[in-house]
Amino acid sequence: MNVLFISNHDKIPEEEVGFNHPLYQIDEFLKLGYNVTYIVPSFNHFNKTQRIYNENIYSINEKFKVVLIKSISYSGNISVKRFLSHFLFSVSVLKYVVKLKKIDIIFLALPSPFLDIVCVFLKKIFKAELYVDFRDLWPELFEVYLTGVLKIISWPFIKLLYLNRYITFKNASVITAVSNTYLKIAQRSNPNALSDVVYLGYDENLNHDKICQNNILGTLNIIYAGSLSHNYDVECLLSVIKIIDENYSEYDILFHVAGNGFYSENIQKHAVIHNKKLKFYGKLERESLNDLYSKCSVSLCIYDSKTLISFPAKIFELMFKKLPIINSLKGEVGELIENKRIGLNYSAGDIDSLLNQILIFYKNRNLLVEYKNNMNECKDYYSKENQYSKFSLLIKSKIK
Template sequence: MYKIWIVTSGEPVPSETERLHRTGMLSTLLAENGNIVTWWTTSFDHQLKQYLVEANLKVKMKHNLDLYYLHAKTPYFKNISWQRIKNHSEVANSFQKCAQSEEVPDIIVCSFPTIDLAYEAVYYGKKHNVPVVVDVRDLWPDIFLNIAPKFLRPLFKIPLHKMFSKTDFILQGATSITAVSQSYLNWGLKYAKRSGKNTDAVFPLCYNATELPKQSTTEKQLFKESLLLDTSKINIWFVGTFGKTYDLETVIKTAEKIKDNYPNIHFVLTGDGENYKQWKELAQKLPNVTFTGWIGREKLAYIGSIASIGLMAYAKGAPQGLPNKIFEYMSYGLPILSSLDTETKDLLEEENIGLTYKANDADDLIEKITSLIADPIELKEKGERARDLYMTKYDSEIIYNNFMQFLYKAIAQYKNEK
């Protein structure tokens, strides 16, 4: 079939404990369908903040699929730091160097961000006459301006000039633009300075429910004991990165306020990140909050099976449209509580699978929680609708088969136009 490069920085690579994400699922599907796939990734694990390898290294993962680690000498331990910026630059330089010795592909799919790596992928495509699909997953560099008051943003933009200039080059130079939501695609097209066309598309983030490990009664009991969770309670579950765009402080304030009147409600907070220590200390005296830390897919599947509600706790103004978390919770059949005032809010309302609370407002979160749990039958029905919607529209097999066919058409159209 085709020789395809998938270029992504920061996504977990395959392991026994880590499930496949967007690039992993797409790469695997393409390889299984006879394509020769190279998945370009980084030597530094973004989640664990540690090196996987310490050199540029190409590894055979399975038939038709290679994993190419791009090394950066500079590690980083905070998501917002100069070390991370330097790391991204070094990864891009490694790609530029290593790509020269590889056979030219038929198409490149490059995640955006990171900016530096996407820039090198588009530059390579232009130089070698290869179509490049830029897959928009986050709104860099715009999100960096959000930390400043609006009246100061023009000044903040000055030191970010190079990032903005590269973003213009990337999106204006892309053959096609894909995105995880319509609002993200619209954002990309605005930078591209053009309207959409038939080689642009939206492919939501999704979750591979078929990979959920089946667990015996003994395994479930072991997980229950190790995680110290009470399955008789209403477990409200958050899973994600404890970073700047999330807001667990409001969740902890909510737990503090309801601990006496609603002793049957328990908050389970799963993940890790730069705010982990701060938020855990804030909740250390609360009996109705459990921090599980970063856990593997078996324990994730267990918590998903005993949770009552999936929580999407984002900070006010968070830009996420349809993040992966909504589909993960849907795959578990959980009704959803979200603070996103974006496409997620529209989906929850239109499909009647959850509620939206006001970001940074503990009282409103309490109101929405009590509203959800007031009718156990309706709560169960919301979860069932979420699961049905996931299986019929957002299952990974559906999404990534469509993505694969899209890439085939993009290759054919590019060849016809040349």
């Protein structure tokens, strides 16, 4: 069986930055004895650089090869140049694939504007099966963040993205999604496809985890590590830190923030003003970040109220490090945290709500111990081994 695995934004073997999700999926195909051709752009979406190799096609082993399609660079995640890059990549993929002799399965990572319709076309040409992995809400994203005249002008294009996604789901025989929320959207378009949720999961061995140690006595060390871009509830967090420094200075609470992005400069200023309550590290290497995690007691998942993120990979990392979570996400994550008692939820943008949850943990350290222990059950379910065995079973079910 020959599998064409296509993505316009994923990492490739040997790259450190990016999710391992596609490589784990490819590995399941390889375990079944399939031949996999992995097609990606020459441009690396994660670090915004061109991949430089002597050849655009190279073999990882006899059953797995990578094809780099020349593509143009872009800097903005929401930009005209990014869409141009995706469009040209889709055209180049079409030109490359039509020359191939035999394809049994086309595996497509969504969202992939333009490429989705190309894959539907290729499915019909090769009489292949189309498998889709649904990872993000792109048309919805533009509806939320575009405003004014730009939103009006973009309306026909947004509707085209919706239509293309619907057609792609309709033509898929297997659909996976990285959250149950996303899976339900896909199933509305094609309830007859074989489908299941395959969460991004977490590879504990790969990240050499250290479990947090400071659970009961002493300083309550609270960590936020991740992006500091617009769609995070950073302003609310900084307001809470200011209040704790000014009104609860006797409380032994220390915030640790690691990452980079739009709010970096503002956080740095607050770290100077409120130096007894906030430490800012910038972006840390994995080993240093793991060491910092191991010294903390509580973690933060702070998205703003507009976010469309359903189940971020960060949640799995925090569960595996057994760091009780203070979370702003509603839906699946909010329900998981409440039902499994692994943290506390607050309302995004609500300063009092976030402050109250932090003070609950500060005043009740035994609650931290309970929530930390409750994470053991979640760890097993969201492990890499469990999630990708589900993916393998789905493939085998299709063969039957």
